[in-house]
Amino acid sequence: MPDLLVRAPQKAIEAAVRLPASKSESNRALVMQALAYTQKEPADITIQHLSNARDTQILKALLSQKQPVWDVQDAGTTMRFLTALAAVTNQSKIIQGTARMHERPIGVLVEALKQIGFQITYTNQMGFPPLQIQPIQPHQWSKLAEFVKLSAQVSSQFISALLMIAPLLPNGLTIALEGDLRSAAYVEMTIAQMQQAGVVVEKSKHNRQLYVAPQLYQPHSFVIEADWSAASYWFSMVALCPFPMRVLLEGLQSTSLQGDAVIQQLMQPWGVTSKHIPQGVLIQKEEAVVLSDLFFDFSNCPDLAQTVLVCVAASKANATVVGLESLRIKETDRIAALQTELAKFNATLQELDEHHWQLIGEHFATPQQATVSTYHDHRMAMAFAPLSFFCNLVIENKSVVEKSYPHFWSDLQASGFQVEELIAND
Structure with a gap:
């Protein structure tokens, strides 16, 4: 080059x-748009001024594809958000990326999703992409856990990924955070955009616990700053x-x-x-x-x-x-x-x-x-x-x-x- x-x-x-336009806001809006479309009562979410950043365009393209493999290239946010989205929408997917992406840890998010009850395996090294996501059986859906605990010192994108899928879980989700939240502003951004789309996120004092009840994303038009x-x-x-x-x-x-x-x-x-x-x-x-x-x-x-x-x-x-x-x-x-x-x-x-x-x-x-x-x-x-x-x-x-x-x-x-x-x- x-x-x-x-x-x-x-x-x-x-x-x-x-x-x-903001890459961070755009990526969250795209995930909420996709989740709103797949929930039991679909809602129309539109996005104005979507970012033209490569990361955002990769996410947009993959969300529109039905292939069994999602290649996120070097887009870290896309890897984390799509892992949670594929699990909650019960898809069979392999999610992979560049060599550097396969060196970036994702184990905390994957283990939290497995704790909830989703089926995810590492296809190479434990704790790192690529990942294989398998759909769960219908009888397992109602038994999905409603509580996960993870360190607040991990990537905020892990927490944001869990928050965004939480409304679609049959019992909602409580996320208990251990330690001081790192990159708290990005979690606050996720919560604010979820609220704009009609989803209520309840927070305990000092954000030690985040709770999202089962609910529906509502029709909304995001305008990206x-x-x-x-x-x-x-x-x-x-x-x-x-x-x-x-x-x-x-x-x-x-x-x-x-x-x-x-x-x-x-x-x-x-x-x-x-x-x-x-x-x-x-x-x-x-x-x-x-x-x-x-x-x-x-x-x-x-x-x-x-x-x-x-x-x-x-x-x-x-x-x-x-x-x-x-x-x-x-x-x-x-x-x-x-x-x-x-x-x-x-x-x-x-x-x-x-x-x-x-x-x-x-x-x-x-x-x-x-x-x-x-x-x-x-x-x-x-x-x-x-x-x-x-x-x-x-x-x-x-x-x-x-x-x-x-x-x-x-x-x-x-x-x-x-x-x-x-x-x-x-």
Whole structure:
């Protein structure tokens, strides 16, 4: 796949960007739409502004297929949501993906589904895809369990998958969570979208238990908001631009279901301000700032970690960081990827213990031209793109952004960046 040479404009920037629709909201809406269609009294759920991200389009395509094998490729959310959906809709399916997908654990979700009474087996390594899902017999349906217990420290997508299928279970479902909930914002998003579609989710104090009674999804029209994760890269651009930069991020809402809207607060140390207007959010940097030692907790917004940490390093600042644990099981081991790529710019990300890291960016330096490897990870490409303000930047494998923000490079170009595809030498 071609690489890109990115050069940032050496002047003030004024831009308007139409962000992609939220991948997270879109994926949940598609699953609820499918579940509403298959429940005993089908309901019509429609979706406006569905994301064009590859992950979402893969999910949409698979939901429309009747083949015995679902290949989710590298779409982790799709793997987890479809595993639960195939079980509750009593389908016979093999669910598989890329080699990296088969390295990403899914055992906690599978064991919870088996605890309920569904028949799922690992076709290769215990606890990992591929999976074989077999339908259960009619007499077994009424005997499905109504209670599961699992660690709250696992992927929030496991919890969201269980929540969304719970209304279709004959006895409903109580999910007991052990420990503090990781990425709680994504579970809250799932609950909010379920409620929009007429499903009530009851929560105990501190969300230790979630209960969904047997009930029906109701007719609803989801309107998907623009993606705050995609917006984060523009916040980083504004923070690092050595010239005045103002960007209108179209389609963002002042009240959002997305936890990554917290990027507005995370970027305040750089003097980046957010003004909500009818068209979206207008961001700009009010004044130059001097950063002291920083602290960030990414427990509820792990997808923002790469963006913010690159920004810290490029600002020649240092930061203490927590909440990175889940980064090891993403599209790549994002902690290792960050350590390798930041080292190219004389910055280090050190693991202090299993929960704490320290980023040392005070010696940050750039060569005239630098090459960033992306490890098949869309967020590595976009998080490092702002370093084009400091050097000619080569991004390997430009196509990785299609996973979540397919028109990222064209948006950069429209904003005045030079983006040149490099032809590999034979």
